[in-house]
Amino acid sequence: MAETVILAEGLSKRYGSHPALHRLDLAVAPGEVFGFLGPNGAGKTTAIRLLLDLLRPTAGTVRVLGEDPRAGGARLRQHIGYLPGDLRLEGRQTGRELLTFLGNLRGGVSRRRIDGLAERLDLDLGRSIGGLSKGNKQKVGLVQAFMGDPELLVLDEPSGGLDPLLQQEFRAMAREARVQGRTVFMSSHVLAEVEHVADRVAILRAGELVATEAIEVLRQRAPRRVEIRFAAPVPAAAFEWLTGVREVQVDGDLLRCLVEGGADALVKAAAQFPVVSLISHEPDLEEIFLAYYTAEGGGRRAA
Amino acid sequence: MPRNVFAKSLRDQRRSLLWWTIGLLAVVAVYIAPYQQYLDQGALNINTDAGFYQALGYDNSPAGYLQGSLFALTGALLAIMAAVVAGARAIAGDEEAGTLDLLLAHPVSRTRLVLERFAALAAAVGWLGLVIWAATVAAVNLADMGIGADRIAVTTLGLVLLALGFGTAALAVGAVIGRRGLVLGVAAALAVAAYLANAVASQVPSLGAIRKLSPFYYYLGGDPLRTGLDLGHLAVLAAIPLVLLGVALWSLNRRDIAT
Numbered sequence: 001m002a003e004t005v006i007l008a009e010g011l012s013k014r015y016g017s018h019p020a021l022h023r024l025d026l027a028v029a030p031g032e033v034f035g036f037l038g039p040n041g042a043g044k045t046t047a048i049r050l051l052l053d054l055l056r057p058t059a060g061t062v063r064v065l066g067e068d069p070r071a072g073g074a075r076l077r078q079h080i081g082y083l084p085g086d087l088r089l090e091g092r093q094t095g096r097e098l099l100t101f102l103g104n105l106r107g108g109v110s111r112r113r114i115d116g117l118a119e120r121l122d123l124d125l126g127r128s129i130g131g132l133s134k135g136n137k138q139k140v141g142l143v144q145a146f147m148g149d150p151e152l153l154v155l156d157e158p159s160g161g162l163d164p165l166l167q168q169e170f171r172a173m174a175r176e177a178r179v180q181g182r183t184v185f186m187s188s189h190v191l192a193e194v195e196h197v198a199d200r201v202a203i204l205r206a207g208e209l210v211a212t213e214a215i216e217v218l219r220q221r222a223p224r225r226v227e228i229r230f231a232a233p234v235p236a237a238a239f240e241w242l243t244g245v246r247e248v249q250v251d252g253d254l255l256r257c258l259v260e261g262g263a264d265a266l267v268k269a270a271a272q273f274p275v276v277s278l279i280s281h282e283p284d285l286e287e288i289f290l291a292y293y294t295a296e297g298g299g300r301r302a303a
Numbered sequence: 304m305p306r307n308v309f310a311k312s313l314r315d316q317r318r319s320l321l322w323w324t325i326g327l328l329a330v331v332a333v334y335i336a337p338y339q340q341y342l343d344q345g346a347l348n349i350n351t352d353a354g355f356y357q358a359l360g361y362d363n364s365p366a367g368y369l370q371g372s373l374f375a376l377t378g379a380l381l382a383i384m385a386a387v388v389a390g391a392r393a394i395a396g397d398e399e400a401g402t403l404d405l406l407l408a409h410p411v412s413r414t415r416l417v418l419e420r421f422a423a424l425a426a427a428v429g430w431l432g433l434v435i436w437a438a439t440v441a442a443v444n445l446a447d448m449g450i451g452a453d454r455i456a457v458t459t460l461g462l463v464l465l466a467l468g469f470g471t472a473a474l475a476v477g478a479v480i481g482r483r484g485l486v487l488g489v490a491a492a493l494a495v496a497a498y499l500a501n502a503v504a505s506q507v508p509s510l511g512a513i514r515k516l517s518p519f520y521y522y523l524g525g526d527p528l529r530t531g532l533d534l535g536h537l538a539v540l541a542a543i544p545l546v547l548l549g550v551a552l553w554s555l556n557r558r559d560i561a562t
Contacts, residue, residue, distance in 0.1 A: 045562075052408045054560040074410040082408040086562055088401030090315070100304040101311055105409040144405075 010060035035194030038204035085156030091130025312423035365448035386470030395477030432463035464540035
């Protein structure tokens with residue numbers, strides 16, 4: 001097995017004068033679940049389609065399972081399961097017909113394997129695809145991506161259209177794939193979708209990589225919302241200038257604020273007053289995301 | 304279930320192929336089978352000196368009538384339309400629908416996709432040719448027109464290659480631009496231009512050279528219903544789809560696939 005499953009160096013794609021992807025550097029290790037985050041239009045789909053040789057880069061190189069996607073061709077794609085971000089399926093066939101055909105293109109996938117996955121996702125294979133809801137079509141897409149047990153799963157917005165219960169089931173499938181030594185590369189514009197499954201994430205904005213971090217590091221850097229209730233009203237001035245404390249709101253005896261890095265300064269300042277209760281919320285990756293945005297000075301941009 | 308792109312493409316075309324088959328059978332039944340009745344009623348006593356009729360190769364003889372009504376007109380129109388619609392669907396239709404993305408993410412090379420789609424197109428057009436041939440032979444015998452099944456076969460083979468040429472043109476234009484509407488427009492324009500080039504040039508002796516640029520010349524210019532096989536003409540007709548297939552392979556292999 002290759003040392004890196006995905007290795008991009010200066011990978012760029014321009015459409016005319018519009019840079020959809022600009023000098024992306026990325027290394028995904030075997031057995032990793034890698035989250036690829038960014039708002040819609042950030043270049044996630046462009047990068048993913050470059051991995052599958054559906055697009056050709058304008059600059060830079062990319063290796064997938066050690067091979068250039070174009071040179072590797074059909075033989076390389078035998079080892080990749082792909083879920084398109086904008087999944088379109090021809091309507092005049094049943095789910096089973098389509099999945100059997102797509103399985104045949106991979107050299108055959110057993111009926112049992114297809115049935116098993118469909119059952120897990122609660123998908124009715126006998127129905128015509130044209131009559132399926134968006135969520136059910138997405139299930140067909142997930143089944144075809146997973147059914148060949150590929151070494152690498154490239155999933156563009158995998159949980160789009162799935163209800164929360166099925167999102168959970170999908171995450172379980174992704175974790176199982178990792179346990180089996182497979183690599184999962186999944187994109188999302190909703191951080192909560194990758195938070196509980198990814199080992200590392202890359203954050204993309206307007207075609208450029210903002211950060212690549214282990215999910216744990218992100219969590220530590222993450223701003224936490226803290227609420228402290230005191231026995232008596234407190235002055236806001238006592239908390240406003242503390243390091244790592246932002247968005248201070250004092251409402252009588254209740255303090256609400258956002259804490260970055262350590263909570264030491266806040267705790268010591270609070271100790272001057274009688275504390276009734278202290279609640280620290282789990283970090284929300286949405287806020288991490290925004291923190292990276294503002295730190296990089298770009299602000300939010302929807303391309 | 305289909306094991307490959309070729310079989311799947313044919314399967315996906317089965318409904319439309321059925322309709323084209325019915326259409327062609329209807330045309331042969333309406334135009335050719337009642338030849339003797341039309342003749343007896345005097346319906347065919349037309350002054351065929353007009354350039355229009357001459358361009359079609361039409362006269363009141365059985366071979367002239369068969370060519371003018373079926374092979375130069377209705378049959379050719381239907382066969383070419385069927386081929387162009389299927390050819391436009393082969394690449395551009397799938398790409399515009401967004402389904403090409405998932406297919407090409409599978410272990411299917413672009414070369415294989417184009418070759419198998421072309422093979423499916425050729426099989427579909429070949430089937431329609433078989434329908435035209437069988438129906439025409441039956442109708443010609445019924446109407447006692449005295450034209451051999453072999454000459455009808457040679458002429459139908461020319462029609463199959465001609466239609467395959469325009470169908471492959473649609474496939475190739477699709478491989479270049481990937482937009483189905485545009486592909487249909489370009490292919491239709493090509494067919495009309497080629498038809499007119501042959502028809503007009505056949506009536507204007509000074510334009511004789513232009514005529515040889517039109518595939519229609521190699522299809523009916525040698526009068527195959529009367530003279531039979533002309534290998535040279537058929538070779539030109541066979542070369543056209545092969546060249547266009549090369550264009551399709553070259554262009555699809557070097558460009559991005561649209562979502």
